[in-house]
Amino acid sequence: MLRTFLALLAGFLTIAVLVGAVTVLLMRFSPQWVGEQGNPRPSYIAFNLVYSFLAATAGGYVTALMPSANPLILVLALAIIVLVLAALSALQSRGKQPVWYQLTLVAITPLGVMTGGLLRMWVLGIL
Numbered sequence: 001m002l003r004t005f006l007a008l009l010a011g012f013l014t015i016a017v018l019v020g021a022v023t024v025l026l027m028r029f030s031p032q033w034v035g036e037q038g039n040p041r042p043s044y045i046a047f048n049l050v051y052s053f054l055a056a057t058a059g060g061y062v063t064a065l066m067p068s069a070n071p072l073i074l075v076l077a078l079a080i081i082v083l084v085l086a087a088l089s090a091l092q093s094r095g096k097q098p099v100w101y102q103l104t105l106v107a108i109t110p111l112g113v114m115t116g117g118l119l120r121m122w123v124l125g126i127l
Helices: 002-029 042-065 071-092 099-124
Strands: none
Touching: 002 042, 002 071, 002 099, 042 071, 042 099, 071 099
């Protein structure tokens, strides 16, 4: 039980730290490229979707690193957690950002988590 919790926590923290770090760096060193709050530039939106997917992939990979009888179950649990949190974030940001962008973020992060978990399982030779 503790290993399961730690695996989920490690994967989630990986996602949060990577997304947070990239966001802070972009806001600090290139705020004009990012755009205004609630009105981000299209190129920033595309970049945000890519780095969010990559961070989620890393989180799924880290989760699948933990010893478990079935890492796919852990990765699926993290994907569900990320899906719920992304949906809540989209509801909170309603009206501040384009709907298509919010829906894409809601969909892309759990897909990234699953991609990372499957990649780790492929590396292990499980797939």
